[in-house]
Amino acid sequence: MNFAFSEEQDQLRDVVRRFVEEKSSEEEVRRLMDTEVGYDPNVWAQMANELGLQSLHIPEEFGGQGFSFVELAIVFEEQGRRLLCSPYFATVALATNAILNAGTTDEKAALLPGIASGETIATLAFTEPNGRWDADGITMVAREDGGGWVLDGTKMFVIDGNNADLIVVAARTAGTSGEAGISFFTVAGDAQGLTRTALATMDQTRKQSKLEFAGVKATPLGAAGQGWSALSKTLDQAAVCLSNEMAGGAQFVLDMSVEYAKVRVQFGRPIGSFQAIKHKCADMLLEVESAKSAAYYSAWAAGEDNEELPVVASLSKAYCSDAYFHATAENIQIHGGIGFTWEHPAHLYFKRAKSSEILLGDATYHRELLAQRIGI
Amino acid sequence: MDFRDTSAEAAFRDEIRAWLSENLVGEFAALGGRGGPADERGWDTRIEWERTLGRDRWVGMSWPEEYGGRNLNFSQQVIFNEEYAKANAPARISFFGEGLFAPTLIAYGTHEQKSRFLPKIQSVDELWCQGYSEPDAGSDLSNVATRAVRDGDEWVINGQKVWTTLAHRAQWCFVVARTEAGSTGHKGLSYLLVPMDQPGVEIRPLRQMTGSAEFNEVYFSDARTSADLVLGEVGDGWAVAMATLGFERGTAFMSQQLAFQRELREVIEVAQGNGRSKEATTRQDLADSYIGVQVMKYNGMRMLTDLVARGVIGPSSSIGKLFWSNWHRTLGERAMDVLGTDALLVASEGNGEYELEDFHQIFMSSRAETIYAGASEIQRNIIGERVLGLPREPR
């Protein structure tokens, strides 16, 4: 048993940390969150060309580097610390995994090299206006039309939907329900009949879109009607990635709180010497360390692709969601009035924590899923 | 990062399994894994079982070989504990001797002291108790008032200890006492090893909320111990006492979560039996407890990896203590929720008997766990000040 990162993995962390610190200062986050695209294409290109981040866990035969989810987790954690505004989560955690899980060898060979090189920004469109994260939430019907497939309907909360060159869509064949009859398709971002609307997001650091499909021609990805197990696995893997991102953000706000508690003086002494504040910080540390343990372990399970993954993914998503939100909320309280201002970064993390919590299903949803998965 | 056994670890695991399947039979197996170090159910059989373990050096397995140990490293100890828990083997009684005192003795004792005491701990001929707390020295242990004065080649001890678990069973007590007249605080304390069976030691049982009396008041009235039975230097007792607390908060509880997993499984089974497991809030609670016990396991594995790499745990062991004690307390409350009206009744009542079911035992005994080995508030102070570096409160 060994629960430590390797030396190479530590080096990767150093490189990514330096890069993200340089490219995603608070000032830059604020600049980007006010733009419609919400990311910097130059940074995206550097991530691909200089660091190879988009290709990290793509197998070598498809233009990638063949690393595991543990390396990916490191990248997400570091991005989470600095709220890096980027279509990385949509492209790597969602679309890439969906293609890897669902696609045939030929489909992977056609789609993945573009992602690996940073040319293609991609996303996964599966949620709908009903806001559900399970199989029943997918109501969009794919119909066959003259030898091809056509999509009609609306996808909501699609992360970086407006930025994506490639959209992986989950839809179902007419007359099916639940986990049966779900299929994947791919659609180009500029496909005819597709209307993309940027949504006004509460968390401005991660862009979302509404995608309206009106007779959009779509290319099948994987076997028709057999998509659920690949989608379910994709959501588990994405939950693992998001958990690590949340753990990184939680650590960052804890550091922010502790720093402030040491220097802010009231009643003639630093507020961190008051137990009411000190004990909050202690509880935050306990939760942050625990979130990391859960997130890292889930990354290992995802990398091994073992039977533990579904349980561990839900466990990790539930724990990290609660821990991150709690940390960001306490961070505001510990900062007092300044923590409530627009100028202070506390709200950026608070909002990112809430949106990340809801994304892919909140803690309550995942505890229920976990209960089912462990046979309660 | 790899959570599988190495081939050496797998071989060691097999050795333990084989030993357990050969020895954990009959009345030993019938005991099951219930209870804790301060739980006297099945006492005599458990003593016998512990002696069986000791005979084959599974008591003291981490000690150096010259004192009868196996010199096992932390990972091996954890593997042993995992297999032990999986086999549902009896709860251990030598917690204070093997778990707390022995590692302190190994760190601070002289060769004579180690040779004198370790074999008797291993053979389970001598049990130990912990003489720290006093009426005016609880969280603030440095306020200890029990005095010890040299008289020829003996120490003469006067004072009172309280909450001394299993004092009525123990042959020896490690006592924190003031050996420098007029000293205050951390200074002038010594760590004395005192025999319990003597006229100067009086033990008065204290009944706990669980109904049984596992802890006691201990009165020292001119009690005596030999001059050479000081652990560490005279006057340096604080450092020695803190080392014991480090073991208490850290390694001694590292395998705690294994027993917790079994308890949670039992709570889930009862919920499935009485239908509560279909209720949304109960499902949330049970899933949350499951998450907690798994996270405890992951935290433990991270801590262990760190320990193996660096050799020390340090103040971050407070995180573990805080986590498990809170988790267990919540499990106790949830177990009561799951029982519903069945929680209103205990196993037996009347004639001075007040006997608890297992779930009541968890529900009640867990209230002590956030108090002993450093109350949760003290753990938060330690985490805040020694891990996060926040300024100390005025003292």
Ligand SMILES: Cc1cc2nc3c(=O)[nH]c(=O)nc-3n(C[C@H](O)[C@H](O)[C@H](O)COP(=O)(O)OP(=O)(O)OC[C@H]3O[C@@H](n4cnc5c(N)ncnc54)[C@H](O)[C@@H]3O)c2cc1C
């Ligand atoms: C079941 C059980 C078994 C025990 N066994 C033993 C044993 O074998 N040997 C032994 O020596 N002792 C034993 N103890 C005693 C235990 O170590 C003490 O109870 C513990 O140290 C707390 O001391 P106290 O009870 O005096 O409470 P106090 O120290 O009076 O604490 C009361 C409350 O005040 C809080 N408090 C105290 N100081 C602070 C502070 N600075 N900041 C914030 N809050 C604070 C505490 O957290 C607690 O909530 C046992 C206790 C129990 C319950």
